[in-house]
Structures are given as structure tokens and as C-alpha cells.
Amino acid sequence: MVPDTLLGSARPQSSACPPSPAHGGVRQEPDERVRVREMLTYLGAALPRFTSPAARLLGLQCALRADIRGHVRLPAGLLRGMRLRGHRDLWHELAHAGWLEPPGARSASMQLRLLDAGVLDQAPGRRARCRAAHWALHPAPLALPAAPPALRLTALALAAHTSVDTEHSTDLDILARLCGHSPQQTGELLDRLVTTGTLGTWHHNRETDEVFWQLPQPRARTRSAVRPRRYQPPLP
Structure with a gap:
């Protein structure tokens, strides 16, 4: 269902996706x-x-x-x-x-x-x-356009369940059913997402059957050193 x-x-519309609306207004x-x-x-x-x-x-x-x-x-x-x-x-x-x-x-x-x-x-x-x-x-922040379908679908399911919290979770059986995998296969795919750097970490709580994951920590940007400008006296 x-x-x-x-x-x-809904009202009848053509089978092609309509164009995106102009910016403005409140999306409810x-x-x-x-x-x-x-x-x-x-x-x-x-x-x-x-x-x-x-x-x-x-x-x-x-x-x-x-x-x-x-x-x-x-x-x-x-x-x-x-x-x-x-x-x-x-x-x-x-x-x-x-x-x-x-x-x-x-x-x-x-x-x-x-x-x-x-x-x-x-x-x-x-x-x-x-x-x-x-x-x-391109399901940010877990987009994998060049990966195999099994890995892309797993990343998409995780992205769809990603919240604003630092650690995200869903039921392992739900995740496996959405992706058409067994729980064991889902665990192997999650390991591959960690290997590729798409995920930071993940773990399975066997008591609650929940899967928790974290996104990779953003790398700190190094600011380039600013060279001091040599003083130049004003022209006469």
C-alpha cells in the first residue's frame, strides 16, 4: 500500500515531468x-x-x-x-x-x-x-552515481532515513526490505560504504535490531597563509 x-x-497531467516552479512562495x-x-x-x-x-x-x-x-x-x-x-x-x-x-x-x-x-x-x-x-x-549527502546498483540503493535508503541528528538509525529489517537484501547482505554493503568513505561508521544493536550510522566528518579547511605586504611610502 x-x-x-x-x-x-490529483488532476490529469501529461506523462512527462512538468517544469520546476519559479522560486518564491512557501513550500508546505x-x-x-x-x-x-x-x-x-x-x-x-x-x-x-x-x-x-x-x-x-x-x-x-x-x-x-x-x-x-x-x-x-x-x-x-x-x-x-x-x-x-x-x-x-x-x-x-x-x-x-x-x-x-x-x-x-x-x-x-x-x-x-x-x-x-x-x-x-x-x-x-x-x-x-x-x-x-x-x-x-543524487541523494545528498550519500550520492554514489558510479557505484553498482546494490550499493547505490543502499546509500539512497540511508539518505532517505538521514535526519538532522549526528547519528542516524533505522530498523535493520526495514532497511533490508527496502533494498531487497538479506540482513547479512545489508551489513556487507554498509561495510563497503564505510570503505568508500560514504559513511563514517555504522553498528548494529542486536537487542533492538536497529542500525546506527554516522556520516564522515567534514575535513577542516586549511587557510592559506597571508603574506604581509611590504610598506611603501606614499609618493611625493
């Missing part, structure tokens, strides 16, 4: 991190547990960019940027789960239709969801 905060009335909607976290939660329930991380990354983009008729148009540049262009097996994987109709012949943009009624009536509007889709491509 789609989280309640994503449900609401949840931020992109919240929308991505809720959509990952939805996909964790809607897709089979064995769905691959790459297919989940594609499903997330489709769900956030779909219109109320379930139509989605993904530009070829987006798929190239995700390093997933040409992977037809991922579309068949999502189609086999009954979640979407596989796209037709290859073209400049990938056009398809979602079959799950749970994503056809979402709130907030598509402009806000498209911003969340863009954020999911």
Missing part, C-alpha cells in the same frame, strides 16, 4: 527525502522480496514520475545517467511482478504504463514528486 501521505486527489509539502522514503516503503511492499536493486531504482523513478493514468516517459538520457539503459531484463523483471507493462520498441524516450492502482492517485502533485525523483538520482 502507498503511505497515506502520498494519497490524495514534505521534502524530497520524505517522499523518497515513503515511495521506497511502498515498493518494499508492492514488489517481490527478490526484486533486484537495479529494478527497484527503475521502479522508484517510474512511481515518482507517473501521471494519474499510470503513464511514464523516461528520457534516454535519464537511463544513461543511471547506467541502466539497454537493460531490458529489468523491465521484464518488473513486468513479471505484475507492476507495469513492459515498454515497446526502443525510441528516444522509454514510454510505459504502471499497473498498480496504488500509484495512480498520489499527493503531493507531480512537480513535487519529480523533484523527489531528481533528488533520488
Whole structure:
């Protein structure tokens, strides 16, 4: 099921993401991190547990960019940027789960239709969801554009659960379900994120089954020494 905060009335719009609004005004909607976290939660329930991380990354983009008729148009540049262009097996994987109709012949943009009624009536509007889709491509402060899909999805799930606190946490079973991994695989991926410097540290509380992590400490910037200027007497 789609989280309640994503449900609401919507008006018909085209299958392409609308342009971003002009700056100004007060944004009263949840931020992109919240929308991505809720959509990952939805996909964790809607897709089979064995769905691959790459297919989940594609499903997330489709769900956030779909219109109320379930139509989605993904530009070829987006798929190239995700390093997933040409992977037809991922579309068949999502189609086999009954979640979407596989796209037709290859073209400049990938056009398809979602079959799950749970994503056809979402709130907030598509402009806000498209911003969340863009954020999911580079989820600061844990962006890993060149990493394998399993590592990118893990970093995205952590970024979606990152708070303003110094130490961040979520349930290990929840994190594993969002990423389609076993708890053991999730632990190995967290170790790799520490190795790459994406995470500072992480640990698992076995009593509460919570995973805690910290971001790397920012490096102190060294100020270049300022050379004293030699005194020059004024010209006569």
C-alpha cells in the first residue's frame, strides 16, 4: 500500500515531468527525502522480496514520475545517467511482478504504463514528486552515481532515513526490505560504504535490531597563509 501521505486527489497531467516552479512562495509539502522514503516503503511492499536493486531504482523513478493514468516517459538520457539503459531484463523483471507493462520498441524516450492502482492517485502533485525523483538520482549527502546498483540503493535508503541528528538509525529489517537484501547482505554493503568513505561508521544493536550510522566528518579547511605586504611610502 502507498503511505497515506502520498494519497490524495490529483488532476490529469501529461506523462512527462512538468517544469520546476519559479522560486518564491512557501513550500508546505514534505521534502524530497520524505517522499523518497515513503515511495521506497511502498515498493518494499508492492514488489517481490527478490526484486533486484537495479529494478527497484527503475521502479522508484517510474512511481515518482507517473501521471494519474499510470503513464511514464523516461528520457534516454535519464537511463544513461543511471547506467541502466539497454537493460531490458529489468523491465521484464518488473513486468513479471505484475507492476507495469513492459515498454515497446526502443525510441528516444522509454514510454510505459504502471499497473498498480496504488500509484495512480498520489499527493503531493507531480512537480513535487519529480523533484523527489531528481533528488533520488543524487541523494545528498550519500550520492554514489558510479557505484553498482546494490550499493547505490543502499546509500539512497540511508539518505532517505538521514535526519538532522549526528547519528542516524533505522530498523535493520526495514532497511533490508527496502533494498531487497538479506540482513547479512545489508551489513556487507554498509561495510563497503564505510570503505568508500560514504559513511563514517555504522553498528548494529542486536537487542533492538536497529542500525546506527554516522556520516564522515567534514575535513577542516586549511587557510592559506597571508603574506604581509611590504610598506611603501606614499609618493611625493
